[in-house]
Amino acid sequence: MSGNVYPLSPPQAQAVDPRDSVWLSASAGTGKTQVLSARVLRLLLTPGVRPDQILCLTFTKAGAAEMANRVNTVLASWVRMGETDLFNQLDAIGAPIDDHTKAYARTLFASVLDCPGGGLRIDTIHAFSQWLLAAFPEEAGLEPGTRPMEDRDRALLGQRVLVDLLSEWEANGDTAALAQLETLSLRLNPDGTRRWLERCATAREAWFGPGSWQPPMAERVRRLLALGADETRETLVEWCSEDVFDASALKQVADAYHAWGAASSAPYQQAVADWLALPAEGRLDQCAKLIADLFNKEGQLKYLKNISKAAPDIGATGDDLFASLALIANRKAL
Numbered sequence: 001m002s003g004n005v006y007p008l009s010p011p012q013a014q015a016v017d018p019r020d021s022v023w024l025s026a027s028a029g030t031g032k033t034q035v036l037s038a039r040v041l042r043l044l045l046t047p048g049v050r051p052d053q054i055l056c057l058t059f060t061k062a063g064a065a066e067m068a069n070r071v072n073t074v075l076a077s078w079v080r081m082g083e084t085d086l087f088n089q090l091d092a093i094g095a096p097i098d099d100h101t102k103a104y105a106r107t108l109f110a111s112v113l114d115c116p117g118g119g120l121r122i123d124t125i126h127a128f129s130q131w132l133l134a135a136f137p138e139e140a141g142l143e144p145g146t147r148p149m150e151d152r153d154r155a156l157l158g159q160r161v162l163v164d165l166l167s168e169w170e171a172n173g174d175t176a177a178l179a180q181l182e183t184l185s186l187r188l189n190p191d192g193t194r195r196w197l198e199r200c201a202t203a204r205e206a207w208f209g210p211g212s213w214q215p216p217m218a219e220r221v222r223r224l225l226a227l228g229a230d231e232t233r234e235t236l237v238e239w240c241s242e243d244v245f246d247a248s249a250l251k252q253v254a255d256a257y258h259a260w261g262a263a264s265s266a267p268y269q270q271a272v273a274d275w276l277a278l279p280a281e282g283r284l285d286q287c288a289k290l291i292a293d294l295f296n297k298e299g300q301l302k303y304l305k306n307i308s309k310a311a312p313d314i315g316a317t318g319d320d321l322f323a324s325l326a327l328i329a330n331r332k333a334l
Contacts, residue, residue: 005089056122075109240283259310
């Protein structure tokens with residue numbers, strides 16, 4: 001990159017004046033980095049300001065690297081630049097153009113190299129925060145030597161913890177825990193299960209300290225989910241029976257698809273017929289499948305706009321039906 005400094009527009013010239021506190025907002029490609037670089041140069045040229053007193057923070061590593069490259073390239077070029085060219089560059093950024101300032105400008109590159117770390121502190125916000133925590137761990141409530149964990153290290157640690165947990169369950173014969181994890185994997189897929197377990201691990205206050213969940217947790221989980229203490233699989237089977245489940249609502253849904261009359265409505269009618277033909281226990285086992293067959297991710301009946309033309313109130317019926325089926329399916333999963 002060349003050490004050129006380009007003239008600034010009047011608004012840009014106002015923004016680089018170090019005597020003012022400035023909030024800069026502009027679209028991509030409009031010269032934000034140029035303005036910020038010029039402001040840093042103006043700060044360096046300000047009497048009484050040392051390079052190690054300047055802190056520049058950016059959002060990205062690329063932005064920090066570009067800022068450092070631009071400023072250092074300009075400073076290096078000033079060392080041997082001709083008088084006329086140096087005059088023009090100082091004038092372009094609104095700096096004083098007297099002989100003292102020009103002589104001082106030629107010394108800045110060496111001053112920057114003498115800074116701790118060998119240059120200006122131009123960092124990302126994350127990098128500066130990490131440095132701050134490392135420099136003052138006690139004030140931050142951290143143990144000395146604590147370092148941030150990279151994404152890959154965190155993923156590997158999570159994988160190792162999960163493997164160790166599975167090994168412990170197998171060694172102890174904890175078939176119930178293994179079965180629940182298998183069910184979770186089928187519902188969320190392996191990657192989804194791992195992400196869910198990671199979210200659980202971040203909720204540290206739920207597992208440690210006052211008010212945390214301590215074994216045995218079954219009764220507390222039941223209360224949280226409004227489950228009865230004596231609720232069993234047999235209870236859910238009864239909910240699916242002819243005497244309890246509102247089969248009329250399900251039949252209304254099937255009738256709405258039939259009234260639609262499109263060939264694509266046949267699978268939905270068949271899904272209802274197949275589920276109603278099952279005994280209560282079979283209905284319980286196929287409850288989640290029926291939800292997937294009839295409803296989208298938002299819990300609305302599929303092709304709702306189409307079937308609503310034939311059955312205007314079917315949307316509300318579908319909402320009630322989804323709530324009933326989801327209640328049963330979720331309890332079964334637990």
